[in-house]
Amino acid sequence: MTTDAPIPCTVFRYRSHSLIRPHVEDSRVIYSPTARRAGLAAWDVMCWVVGAIFVIGARYDFRLSDVQWNSIVAYVTVGAALLVLAGFLTKFYRGRHRVGSFDEAATLGALYAGVGVIAYVIFIVLIPGLPRGIALLVPPVAVLGSAAGRWLYRLLRTRAVGDRETPTKNIVIYGAGDAGYQLLRLIATDRKSEYRVVGFIDDNPGKRNLRLLGVRVIGDRASLPDAVIDAGAQTVVLAITSAHGDFIGDVQDVIEGAGLEFLTLPPVTEMIGGRVKIGDIRPVDIADILGRRQVKTDLGAIADYLGGKRVLITGAGGSIGSELARQVHRFGPEELILLDRDESALHAVQLSIYGKGLLDTPDMALSDIRDADALRRIFEQHRPEIVFHAAALKHLPMLEMYPEEGWKTNVLGSLNVLTLAAEFDVQVFVNVSTDKAADPTSVLGRTKRLAEQLTAWQAEHANGRYMSVRFGNVLGSRGSMLQTFNSQIDAGGPVTVTHPDITRYFMTIPEACELVMQAGAIGGPGEVLVLDMGTPVKILDVAQRLIARSGKNIEIVFTGLRHGEKMHEDLFGEAESGKRSSHPLISHVTAPALAPEELNAMHTSRTGR
Known part of the structure; x- marks a missing residue:
């Protein structure tokens, strides 16, 4: 029997409770965004007032006439009101930037500069009576205090979050560039991360004395793997997203040859927006070694x-x-x-x-x-x-x-x-x-x-x-060599290679x-x-590397060249x-x-x- 009646279905609706009640983490209440933003505005107002007091004491030794004191009180009051008003109109106090970020610092400087110029025009040009030194010195002194407080907050917050749980695995990051720094920050601020960064490896001589968030560069490629072992690490994470396959293979051989774990980040083209995530950390794939060139396209x-x-x-x-x-x-x-x-x-x-x-x-x-x-x-x-x-x-x-x-x-x-x-x-x-x-x-x-x-x-x-x-x-295509080899290894072998000297190009x-x-x-x-x-790769080398990664004792069998198959492929014909x-x-x-x-x-x- 058929019917035109609609098929009944059940729709499940999910409501996040974190939106309708306070969120508690580690037995501490996370303050609401409104309270946090009001706190930032109050901090900036306090820095404006303290900055004025500091300038009065340092520049005038608090020896001012009653008229000057009245103008200073008016200047500080108007400046604080302008600061709060401009901050909310520009959404600066409404979550526009992360606290302590470089973007916030630039906006903070622009905000204080704008308020300082307006206040200067009002009290020096239109309503004379305010000491010129006050109008010129208070904004830069106040902005230094505001920025210092934000950066201190960020530093303390980073350390507090990083110490919430005891990490289970010490790691060394190979590459102290942008990707390495992003990875370090993510690990330091992720309370659920199983990693703790204990050092960097970098081949740039200019970074020998570099420290990032208190973590120093402990060596270069020549000091592998001794520097990693001395730092108490069991894992090395390669954070050079443009590394060539030959480089990755060489580093992998050294690291794994010392009994250490070797992980990597994918090429930047495979990461969303070019940004590093902790979830991007993964074991080295054979495709990283055979391919992974930096392709620049227009x-x-x-x-x-x-x-x-x-x-x-x-x-x-x-x-x-x-x-x-x-x-x-x-x-x-x-x-x-x-x-x-x-x-x-x-x-x-x-x-x-x-x-x-x-x-x-x-x-x-x-x-x-x-x-x-x-x-x-x-x-x-x-x-x-x-x-x-x-x-x-x-x-x-x-x-x-x-x-x-x-x-x-x-x-x-x-x-x-x-x-x-x-x-x-x-x-x-x-x-x-x-x-x-x-x-x-x-x-x-x-x-x-x-x-x-x-x-x-x-x-x-x-x-x-x-x-x-x-x-x-191409690596990873259906029916490709890598799929065949992996299937043979999973089945216990043998791995079949046509000839010990045969080579192929890979991308x-x-x-x-x-x-x-x-x-x-x-x-x-x-x-x-x-x-x-790039350069052609010996198929035998690929098979041996895959077998080594598997940890199995797999036999390699040579089957001979097939009809029509070349020993070495050419990208160009003779003519x-x-x-x-x-x-x-x-x-x-x-x-x-x-x-x-x-x-x-x-x-x-x-x-x-």
């Missing part, structure tokens, strides 16, 4: 071509496509159309971007790029202006067994997207390629190379800018996507933009010469154009039918 240029535009991403449910979608969304496109043939993958990326996964909006496009008719309907409905083409089959051994599938998706599917992009006047088209397209030896490499050439041909015949972006392996997914967006801003028609992947122009991590090469009508003859000669 945000203005990216925003110019993405902001307010209709953007289509094919393969949006994949590792690259989903991260690209998240990053593009931050630049405020008019519409972000996410296309994939996997509905579960679309559900996951919609959930990660919008916080919902209902899949009930037209910007979630379920389609296969092999289906030209279905693809056309999506272009007709949304008329995208920017296209990032990330849909592809990528697993080399699988495509060696099923080359026709690679041809249908990576070549013909790409041609479908290119043809419709040209028909609907797409302004910027970015084809996501791979380093295996450089002098290809595999089905994956050859099909992706053909996609590059088709993109170059379309660049000659379409109105917009059509380009390809080529990079190597994290966020790094790659940032540079893909940047390439779209600077790439010329028909170009292949090659991302700088290619990369040139760098506007970005230090992006090189520009050209790909020979391939007309679509040449594909049939090429496919027939290869397959014999």
